[in-house]
Amino acid sequence: MAASAESYTDVLIVGAGPAGLAVAYWMARCGINARVVDKRDTKILRGHADGLRSRTIELFDSMGIAHRVMQEGDHSAELMYWRPNDKGELKRAGNTGFSSGTASPYKMAMLSQGRVERFILDAIKDSSDLEVERGVVAESLSYDQSPEDHGQKYPITVKLRTLSEEEATPFSHPGISKVPAARDDQQDLIQKRKHPVGTVETVRAKYLIGCDGAHSWTRKQLNIPFEGSNTDHIWGVVDMVPITDFPDIRRTTSLDSRNGHLLIIPREGNVVRLYVPLQEDEVSATFDRSAVTLDTLRNRVKKILSPFSFDFKICHWWTVYQVGRRLAQSVNKGRVYLAGDAVHTHSPKVGLGMNVSFQDGFNLGWKVALAVRGVAHPSILDTYASERHQLAKMLIDFDRRWSAFFLQEEQKQKAVDTSSAPEDNSAAMSSLFRETELFTEGHASFYGKSCLVHKGSTAMAKHLVAGERFLPAxxxxxxxxxxxxxxxxxxxxxxxxxxxxxxxxxxxxxxxxxxxxxxxxxxxxxxxxxxxxxxxxxxxxxxxxxxxxxxxxxxxxxxxxxxxxxxxxxxxxxxxxxxxxxxxxxxxxxxxxxxxxxxxxxxxxxxxxxxxxxxxxxxxxxxxxxxxxxxxxxxxxxxxxx
Amino acid sequence: MAASAESYTDVLIVGAGPAGLAVAYWMARCGINARVVDKRDTKILRGHADGLRSRTIELFDSMGIAHRVMQEGDHSAELMYWRPNDKGELKRAGNTGFSSGTASPYKMAMLSQGRVERFILDAIKDSSDLEVERGVVAESLSYDQSPEDHGQKYPITVKLRTLSEEEATPFSHPGISKVPAARDDQQDLIQKRKHPVGTVETVRAKYLIGCDGAHSWTRKQLNIPFEGSNTDHIWGVVDMVPITDFPDIRRTTSLDSRNGHLLIIPREGNVVRLYVPLQEDEVSATFDRSAVTLDTLRNRVKKILSPFSFDFKICHWWTVYQVGRRLAQSVNKGRVYLAGDAVHTHSPKVGLGMNVSFQDGFNLGWKVALAVRGVAHPSILDTYASERHQLAKMLIDFDRRWSAFFLQEEQKQKAVDTSSAPEDNSAAMSSLFRETELFTEGHASFYGKSCLVHKGSTAMAKHLVAGERFLPAxxxxxxxxxxxxxxxxxxxxxxxxxxxxxxxxxxxxxxxxxxxxxxxxxxxxxxxxxxxxxxxxxxxxxxxxxxxxxxxxxxxxxxxxxxxxxxxxxxxxxxxxxxxxxxxxxxxxxxxxxxxxxxxxxxxxxxxxxxxxxxxxxxxxxxxxxxxxxxxxxxxxxxxxx
Missing domain, CATH: 3.40.30.20 (Phenol hydroxylase, C-terminal dimerisation domain)
Structure with a gap:
């Protein structure tokens, strides 16, 4: 172990994904002495989340980066439904327009998480010198909660260790093609370390924000239960450049064939994301996730899309996951907070993950910053739990309902005689879509009454609601x-x-x-x-x-x-x-x-x-x-x- | 003199302003072996041109940078007129909406030339390694035109000298405030030299493009006459942060007071540009331009705007110029071409300079690139002269007409009894505005018949014209x-x-x-x-x-x-x-x-x-x-x- 260093910071952020970067953005804008560490060597360049809902882009507008999302992202106006017709031929069964319940300057955009992070990082750079320290892992946490007085200014102690290149390089599935990074991401590929590999630094902080994902180290240190369970759904997701004669490959499509359900998400450039169910042919309990290869996904898609042709040579990214629908029992202990996937995990298929995580950090960051600066009463921090934990619960409920819908589709198909067509549920799906639109687009946030939200008369502004977004105009x-x-x-x-x-x-x-x-x-x-x-x-x-x-x-x-x-x-x-x-x-x-x-x-x-x-x-x-x-x-x- | 080097390049561009960068953009996109040199140490950061017409932004859209202009620039929809009323009080006399004769996705934007250059430089970087070599001056040119055969592949020889920091720093008027550069321009402030100071490099090129401004070295080497004359108009221009109670300081305003004419151009952030006439009180022939200070401009504006208060503490940039209305007799000799201010100089007040210069380079660059690549017949290069020299003539004519209009205003005011108000010409100005709009916005380019423009029947596309822009939709x-x-x-x-x-x-x-x-x-x-x-x-x-x-x-x-x-x-x-x-x-x-x-x-x-x-x-x-x-x-x- 190299020589140890010790330092002080007001806010330590662990994890530089969408949640962590949202918190970091506020630190930068509010001039807070803060640090952000991430165990990966580089920011994400490909894969992971990709759906941006209109409210997220509205918030990006308030940060000066919405125009970059709109320029680079792909924009789908309609969701197409495909299913077998009476003769068993796979056909378009209708479509739903993606609209938004209330007017927004922005519509949904599909863009790789790595590019979104690039834009937030640039917004951070525009107002401060705060940089993400990469290849750094948090290893121990002690939190002196007892005498919460003014003498104890830095109650949190975290040890940070600088990782080697090997330790800091995330696992990557075989079969991913070499695709060059965007010009302005290339700087991130250069290895930079603040300290030599192996250095352990002791950091004392006033606040610790754990944005360290579904397997959150921070959450585990706090012993906060992560409740829920893995479902039986095992999915593959692949970002690739399709070679197919399926006509709607560049349209957002929910396709039910006799061989399974496929979700098609067109993305920036010529990339298309596919969500591929894997467990159908096998009994789920005995399904060996580690045996899945890129060819497993390729062959599943070929079968589902048949008689259309399908293949790909360029794969940007792929992975396999089992949907874990879990919710942290609380979002903080004292001054140690959790945000993003550390609080909630769910199916990625509804395209909400990056949005809810970013909005967690966006909700928390300014409250921490204003408390640190002594501008606001620290009591405003209690609203983070009341506002975002509730929304996390709603997210999990929504995911259960939405996923059940997909599952139901598949089960129905398995149940019926394979010679008859699965029942047409596109109308039901479309109706669920409409019903939940305000929630999914982020146009309703349901923030309840608190010191930050006064629920009084609305006579003077009939369409505005305290605790909700200010309607754009x-x-x-x-x-x-x-x-x-x-x-x-x-x-x-x-x-x-x-x-x-x-x-x-x-x-x-x-x-x-x-x-x-x-x-x-x-x-x-x-x-x-x-x-x-x-x-x-x-x-x-x-x-x-x-x-x-x-x-x-x-x-x-x-x-x-x-x-x-x-x-x-x-x-x-x-x-x-x-x-x-x-x-x-x-x-x-x-x-x-x-x-x-x-x-x-x-x-x-x-x-x-x-x-x-x-x-x-x-x-x-x-x-x-x-x-x-x-x-x-x-x-x-x-x-x-x- | 340091050791000499020798090298070959297909295209050498001298000058990295809007014209030079437009040419460089095409070299980058078409994969041409090219070099760009500029005698300044850094790209322009403040001042100079600032008006972008809608056609220019349409072309930026085709380069992927329009969204950045729209995000950062200021946008004025109306031109306001001010003049004294019957009682001699300075009042609003009307306004004209800046519209565009034909639909465009974009409207006029006001943004410092330095930012515009940043965006073009980024577009160049996105597709090549071409970088502007700064602090490099061209010192001698020889052009072997005689045996224009295939054996003579690099007929142009230019000597380039690497300048010292002192030589490469442009003159800057006293009184300019320290304003930090934008985050993404800061990299440009770092001195980089390819060769040690004083190195003379001999470059052999197939094409030389002189985009080296009104005092073009290239034009002088070619002995191309620069015809026209300086007019009597001496103007000051100042980019500053105004402290004034004049209500239309953030509106584009043409103001005629008894004490002179003021043109007000609101810009990005809180910067406002003012065009200030200087010669009125003095007899122009004896006017000493070098005696003008920032306070001269400040006091002139105070007098013109009176009884409104006016002052400023932050000055981004200022200069004094005498309008030189000049046109190069030709735009090339063989494979040596001129573009931008090297071809035409005129009053900056109409906000066309950066647009016409950029569009010169935009017209020339792809022709050179396709000729070098052997894709197109070199004869297409002849259309550069027929298309852009003609437009340069029109520009000079337009400037004469437009400036005469301002001058006439002032002369009228000097001629009349000072107790009566100057005649109201806002209607006439508005009408000239409308009449010339297609030209000024760049929606009409008047490219004549040539190998590149076939003027045939228009029956099948009644609103489209060969030689004109494809109407946006x-x-x-x-x-x-x-x-x-x-x-x-x-x-x-x-x-x-x-x-x-x-x-x-x-x-x-x-x-x-x-x-x-x-x-x-x-x-x-x-x-x-x-x-x-x-x-x-x-x-x-x-x-x-x-x-x-x-x-x-x-x-x-x-x-x-x-x-x-x-x-x-x-x-x-x-x-x-x-x-x-x-x-x-x-x-x-x-x-x-x-x-x-x-x-x-x-x-x-x-x-x-x-x-x-x-x-x-x-x-x-x-x-x-x-x-x-x-x-x-x-x-x-x-x-x-x-």
Whole structure:
């Protein structure tokens, strides 16, 4: 063992997949002293997750990377169903449009997890020097929970060991083709080690975030039970370049043949992912997973797709898995948190894994960051469990229902006489699809009442729900006229936001209401903003009004939304107009309709740093708004001193 | 002088601005042995050009970088006019919407030249190892034009000298603030030299492309006259972060006050560019340009904008220039070509410079590349002069007209009694704007008849014009359903394209017509494709049909548009459908209407590698199409041998 080192960090993140990188993103944006370690030598380059739902891409927009996903990903608008017809011939049986229950600037995209991680890593680099330390494994954890006082600032002690190249290279199935990495991923292939191989470093941390996957080392250290079981389903998944005359190979397809079910997912470039059931011909209990080769998958697909031809020569990645439907009994012990697959495992076939994991980290990261910085009460961290553990349960339930559907299909087929066609379930599948769409697309998150979510009247914003996402709409910048989706202008930079939905500022009464609100907001902001910081550094106030773009001026709005800075001048980024822009066909001036807000009288909406709605009220309800922030944020200048 | 080296390259590009990088892009995409040198130590980071017109961004789309421009750039939809009212108070006098005469996926974007160069450099890196050699100056040129035979393969000899840091650092005006470079530009700040300082390398080249700016060294070596004159206009331009109560500082604004004309161009982030006239108060002939300081500009703007306040503390860049309206008498001598500012200089105020320069390089690069590769007849290079020299003339004429308009404004104001308001010319300006829009946006290029542009009947595609851009539209991929603008799917990869506008493939007759065309096209492709190359490596055939997406199959189309490859399988990228996609509001199935093509019968359009229309005809007119390619491409397998 090489010489030991010791160091301190506020937040240690173990695992740099979608969950860990989401946490790391917040550390970078909020300027937290943090470290991220991952036992693999390089980031993932191929395979693993690949489905991005629209809410995930909306969040990427708030991080400035959505455009890269949309450029590189594949986009399927329809799910096709195939099944044998009356004569036993495999035929298209219909299709369902993938729509989203509520409007979103983005639709589902299929893109390799490695590329998604590239974009998040670039967003991290854009705002900090935080880098993932690769080839580093956490080996021991001690957590001094007893005297949780101010003297014990770094209660967590973790030993990190630098791995050799051999130890850090993950297992890879034989048969995978050599495919060059993308240009901007090539830097990641160069081995970099902070310490020599074998070095054990002792790290003391205030928070530890375990994003270390289904076999989470962190979870095991905490002795948190991982409940559930492996199902009988054994699947193969293969990313390859197909050679086939099956006509829908580039369409998302659920295919039921007499020889099994095949799920076809077209991907970026000419890659297609196939989910291949393996256990059908064998009795599942005795199925030998390790005996599966790439040819096993190839031959299964050939049989399922028959009489269509099928083969491939280029394989990007493949693996075999047994669906483990498991849920961690809790998501943390004190300041040690779990996120992502460490909390929930399920079938990858619904394309939710990367989304829920990323959103776990996205939910947790800013809370940890604001607690570390002393901006927010540490009690906000309790909402991580209430919000995400519940969602993890829903995910497992959903997976059970969805997988049962696939299973039922297969069992039915096995049960019936092979000379007759399996029953057509595409209508039922389509209906399940519609029913669960808000959940799967991430458009409903079901965050319950908490210090971060005030469930009060919704009369002033009929289509908005506290604890849910702020419904995206296109608005125009008042100062410049540029149209933008709200997902982009509500940047994920670690700040809470007060949105003044200012209504029609041409009306004198309304202007007075907003002006009066503005004065009170300045006082509110001062209570939570450190004396030498800018007044928008903890809570940013933005306004969106309904007057036609050229009929009001920036100066009609209170100073809180066009602050002055000695060097930067006035801030032109905070006032927006819900009006038409002939340049952008989707910018029709319907944002208030989307939100269900009165175009004259407006409303106030408080958003958490992750763009979820924390509080809603009338323009006059500064008392309610203040109460909300008092429960969430540390007061730095008591009201009495202002 | 350090030790001399000698080397050979097919194409030497001098200057790595927008024109040089456009040429370099084609070298990279076409796999040409090329070098690019630039005398500056680093690429431009701030200042210089900043206006991108929609056609330029369409071409960027074909290079895969448009999304980055749209994400980072600023977008103004309206041009605002300000002038004194009857009482002499400076007021808004109206506005013109920046629209584009024909539909484009993109609108004008304002973004620093340095960022635009970053994106082109990244596109170059994505397909080759070609890197700009910085801090290298060309010092002598000899060109052996006499025996233009095959024995003389490298007729051009250039000596390149590696500069010291001092020599390679461009002059920078005092007063510019330290602003950090973007994350992905920081690598460019590191000094890299291929050779030690002072090394003189002798390079022998087949082609030399001088993209070395208004003071072009290359142009001087060729003794090509640069005709025109400096005008009396002396302007300052400053990129700064404004501190002002002028309400339209973030709107593109043409402002006429009694104290002069100000052009305001909002830019990315919080930067605003101002064009400031300097010569008004002084008699121009005696104006001392070198005496201008940043404060001179600051004070001029204060005076013009008065009674509004104005100042700035952060200055990104500034300079002073005297408008030189000049045109090179020719754009080449033999194999030595000029592009960009080396050919034309004019006022930057119309925001065309970077666009015309980039498009010069974009027009020239693929012609040189295909001539070097022996794919095309070298005679296609003559069209560079006929196409771009003519456009340069039009540019100079346009600039004269447009600048006269600004000048006239000012002269009027000086002539009239200062107590009365200057005449309102915003309507006239607006009208000039509309009249010249097709030209300024790059939607009309006026490329005349040549071997590359066949001007025949337009009956089969009423809105398309040979020599003009292929009008952009959104279509859906037949194999996968993904909607895409044609600007993206017609990738700039160095290939000619035959677009089969296949009409309604549900109709038996039409299917027969297309099928018969397909057979003949395969024969055509074989004549121009080297025996061991893929059949789509020189000319790619794509099809766009009008049947609803799910009512035809890929297999209905001829093999030329879904080629088979032993490793890659069938090609799914070549057949597209002009039909609706509920996912994409702009995908309405109107492409054939945009092109003026009959939805049943279709047409054929041949596109040059730069997406300009080379030839159009009926589905049966393979003879005409063949004739077109015979004039352009080298036959590698004569028809008689097929």
């Amino acid at each position: 296109i608005v125009r910048n008042q100062a410049g006229g540029r149209p933008s989706w709200t997902t982009r202008l509500l940047e994920s930079d670690g700040r809470f936001r007060i949105l003044i939905l200012a209504g029609d500022m041409r009306l004198k009464d309304q202007k007075n209401r907003v002006s009066s609100l503005g004065e009170k907001l300045t006082e509110l902001l001062m209570r939570f903003t450190p004396p030498k910081s800018k007044l928008d550094s903890i809570i940013e106030v933005k306004a969106i009004h309904t007057a036609p773009w050229l009929e009001v001026e920036l100066s009609d709005f209170p100073p809180a939304v066009h602050q002055f800075d000695e060097e930067q001048g006035w801030d032109y980024s905070k006032v927006w107009s819900d009006s038409k822009c002939f340049w952008e066909p989707q910018c029709v001036g319907n944002a208030y309709e989307v939100w269900g807000v009165d175009k004259s009288r407006g409303a106030i909406v408080a958003l958490r740093p992750d763009q979820y709605i924390g509080w809603m009220g009338e323009i006059e309800d500064v008392a309610g708004l203040t109460q909300y922030f008092e429960r969430v944020l540390q007061e730095v200048r008591p009201r009495s001193l202002l | 959104i279509v859906r991929n037949q194999a996968g359903g993904r909607p895409s603008w044609t600007t993206r799917l017609l990738e700039s990869d160095g290939r000619f394209r035959i677009l089969i506008l296949a009409g309604d493939m549900r109709l038996k007759d039409q299917k027969n017509r297309v099928s018969s065309l397909g057979e003949k096209l395969t024969e055509l492709l074989m004549r121009f494709t080297p025996p061991k190359s893929k059949l789509d490596s020189i000319i790619e055939v794509k099809a766009i049909h009008t049947a609803p997406w799910l009512e035809v199959e890929l297999s209905d189309f001829p093999p030329a548009v879904h080629q088979f490859d032993e490793e890659q399988g069938w090609d799914y990228s070549k057949v597209w459908s002009d039909s609706k996609c509920f996912w994409e509001p702009q995908c309405v199935g109107n492409a054939y209407e945009v092109w003026g093509v009959d939805k049943s019968r279709g047409a054929i359009v041949a596109l040059r590698p730069d997406q300009y229309i080379g030839w159009m005809g009926e589905i049966e007119d393979v003879a005409g199409l063949t004739q077109y390619f015979e004039r352009v491409l080298q036959e590698v397998r004569p028809r008689s041998l097929l």
